[in-house]
Amino acid sequence: MVPVVVPVLLAIADAMLVNGLELDLEVGVSMLAAAALVLRRRFPLLVFLFTLPGLYIGYIWFAPMIGLYTLAVRRPGRARLGVCAVLLIAAHFFPYPITDFELTVYRENTLVLIDACVTSAAPIALGLLVRTRQELASRVEDLTRSLRREDRLLADRVKTTERARLAREMHDVVAHQVSLISLQAGAVQVSTEDPEARAGARTIRELSVRTLEELRHMVGVLRADGGEAAEAHRLAPQPDLTELPRLIEMSALDVTYEGGVAAGASGTKTVERAAFRTVQEALTNIRKHAPGARVRVRVDPVDAVRGEGSKRAADSGRAAVSGRAEGAGESRAAHGLRVEIRNGPPDAAATVPALPGGGHGLVGLRERAQSLGGTLEARHTSDGGFVVRAEFPYGAG
Numbered sequence: 001m002v003p004v005v006v007p008v009l010l011a012i013a014d015a016m017l018v019n020g021l022e023l024d025l026e027v028g029v030s031m032l033a034a035a036a037l038v039l040r041r042r043f044p045l046l047v048f049l050f051t052l053p054g055l056y057i058g059y060i061w062f063a064p065m066i067g068l069y070t071l072a073v074r075r076p077g078r079a080r081l082g083v084c085a086v087l088l089i090a091a092h093f094f095p096y097p098i099t100d101f102e103l104t105v106y107r108e109n110t111l112v113l114i115d116a117c118v119t120s121a122a123p124i125a126l127g128l129l130v131r132t133r134q135e136l137a138s139r140v141e142d143l144t145r146s147l148r149r150e151d152r153l154l155a156d157r158v159k160t161t162e163r164a165r166l167a168r169e170m171h172d173v174v175a176h177q178v179s180l181i182s183l184q185a186g187a188v189q190v191s192t193e194d195p196e197a198r199a200g201a202r203t204i205r206e207l208s209v210r211t212l213e214e215l216r217h218m219v220g221v222l223r224a225d226g227g228e229a230a231e232a233h234r235l236a237p238q239p240d241l242t243e244l245p246r247l248i249e250m251s252a253l254d255v256t257y258e259g260g261v262a263a264g265a266s267g268t269k270t271v272e273r274a275a276f277r278t279v280q281e282a283l284t285n286i287r288k289h290a291p292g293a294r295v296r297v298r299v300d301p302v303d304a305v306r307g308e309g310s311k312r313a314a315d316s317g318r319a320a321v322s323g324r325a326e327g328a329g330e331s332r333a334a335h336g337l338r339v340e341i342r343n344g345p346p347d348a349a350a351t352v353p354a355l356p357g358g359g360h361g362l363v364g365l366r367e368r369a370q371s372l373g374g375t376l377e378a379r380h381t382s383d384g385g386f387v388v389r390a391e392f393p394y395g396a397g
Contacts, residue, residue, distance in 0.1 A: 011063040030058035044071040056091040072127025092116035167222035182208035240272035282341035292347025302336040336393040345384035
């Protein structure tokens with residue numbers, strides 16, 4: 001608003017100072033020239049031409065100079081600016097009425113001509129300078145965006161190289177160790193006469209084979225890029241609720257499984273896979289930190305247990321690690337899947353396995369739940385146990 005109003009006010013003040021306040025032809029054309037500056041950004045050429053009578057008749061300067069400056073900024077054609085400069089010089093050089101012009105007054109005419117040329121050249125030069133500065137700023141911005149884009153491409157290239165290196169390391173180290181475990185388990189399964197040892201060896205071998213299969217697909221995803229990565233992701237193993245009983249059977253824990261959802265009957269594979277991974281990580285943590293504890297795994301559709309879900313949502317809202325936004329439980333209680341893994345206190349007589357842990361399991365589960373639009377709660381219970389509860393909306397998949 002200020003860039004539009006200030007030039008108009010300057011032109012009006014110029015007209016009043018030059019022609020006074022008495023309403024006559026000079027004041028009229030000067031005021032019209034000042035008012036025309038309101039449209040100078042949209043119609044710079046027409047506005048400039050409209051201000052010339054104010055200069056020729058009313059002897060004002062600001063309105064035509066501002067109009068010519070705007071024309072130089074908005075429409076900087078050489079021929080156009082040249083013609084407009086000549087018109088401004090003519091309107092400034094020749095007096096009104098034209099009959100008052102005296103050709104023989106050389107000194108005065110020369111001074112007026114020089115003054116007219118300066119009056120014409122100054123706004124053009126300033127306008128071209130401002131336009132050049134704007135173009136340079138635009139070029140600098142384009143170069144900055146280009147450099148940022150190149151930086152992103154370089155970072156992506158570095159990530160691709162690092163992913164390939166990580167894939168090699170995983171294949172060379174992890175795959176080799178798991179293969180040895182599978183071979184040793186197979187040897188024990190063949191050589192032992194103890195049925196329990198044979199069953200344990202068979203379970204170890206099945207887990208090793210499955211781990212190698214998932215590792216092979218993971219290495220493929222790490223090596224791939226762009227569309228290949230998406231294709232490899234689609235070809236990766238997709239565990240769902242149908243595999244939960246087998247996972248629980250091989251966990252070697254005292255687990256009670258309550259499945260309130262028919263696997264594959266509703267929902268999406270993405271949500272079922274997230275539920276499977278949540279149970280898998282929770283059982284792994286129980287083996288590490290609560291050996292001998294009794295475990296209950298429950299999978300239910302959220303809308304089937306709405307009343308109980310509201311109570312649990314209130315409890316989880318009071319938990320420090322729930323990560324649930326206030327009021328989100330009700331909005332997500334319409335169509336979704338709830339997974340709960342609850343274990344009691346560990347058995348004091350059981351041996352705690354010396355298994356390594358990085359402390360990233362629950363963090364990864366919470367990130368997975370949030371990426372699907374769900375929530376995850378993990379907290380200690382009053383009886384010395386632990387509970388992990390997650391909710392996933394079916395629309396996320």
